[in-house]
Amino acid sequence: MPPPSSPLPTPDPEHLWRAPETIVLVEHDPRWLVDAAAECRRIIDVCSPHLLRVEHIGSTSVPGLISKPVLDLMPVLRRFEDGYACVAPMRALGYWYAADFGIAGRHLFVKGSPRTHHAHMLVEGSKEAIRHAALRDTLCRHPDLSAKYADLKRSLATRFGNDREGYAAAKSGFMREVFVRAGVE
Numbered sequence: 001m002p003p004p005s006s007p008l009p010t011p012d013p014e015h016l017w018r019a020p021e022t023i024v025l026v027e028h029d030p031r032w033l034v035d036a037a038a039e040c041r042r043i044i045d046v047c048s049p050h051l052l053r054v055e056h057i058g059s060t061s062v063p064g065l066i067s068k069p070v071l072d073l074m075p076v077l078r079r080f081e082d083g084y085a086c087v088a089p090m091r092a093l094g095y096w097y098a099a100d101f102g103i104a105g106r107h108l109f110v111k112g113s114p115r116t117h118h119a120h121m122l123v124e125g126s127k128e129a130i131r132h133a134a135l136r137d138t139l140c141r142h143p144d145l146s147a148k149y150a151d152l153k154r155s156l157a158t159r160f161g162n163d164r165e166g167y168a169a170a171k172s173g174f175m176r177e178v179f180v181r182a183g184v185e
Helices: 031-047 079-090 127-141 141-158 164-170 172-182
Strands: 051-057 069-076 095-097 107-111 117-123
Touching: 031 051, 031 069, 031 079, 051 127, 069 079, 069 127, 079 095, 079 107, 079 164, 117 127, 127 141, 127 172, 141 164, 141 172, 164 172
Parallel strands: 069 117
Antiparallel strands: 051 069, 095 107, 107 117
């Protein structure tokens, strides 16, 4: 954590990282796995020793699942406060800092215009970190659930257009189903 006399980093202007973008779903691209691994290494390189690891999460981490072409990554911290030391290095990698953006215990970073990456920086063992990993792992192990999720995503993308928050909120019932199945709810 920065010394007490240092101010905490402030979020970047919302118009940079929260610009409206149409929800576009594309077929899974195997390059996402390679690109995510490379970005994970870049984040580790600039944020060590504050990170334990960086994981590829979200739909792009599930082979065969349609997705928005945005890589979701999860840098894992020992302590939430360590994330503040990562803000400047993440900005140097081209990320905007969005603070917690409504999820306590998270440092959210967004890269690209249009968006190409989200980095959900979370504490090891936190509820949100466990949920992100459980979603990925459950969808990878259960093709039937992954197919159901793909159908839901197609329907919601049409319905919500460029309302990403509405799109995400409308998936919450499905997410609860996955969390229960994974034993993390």
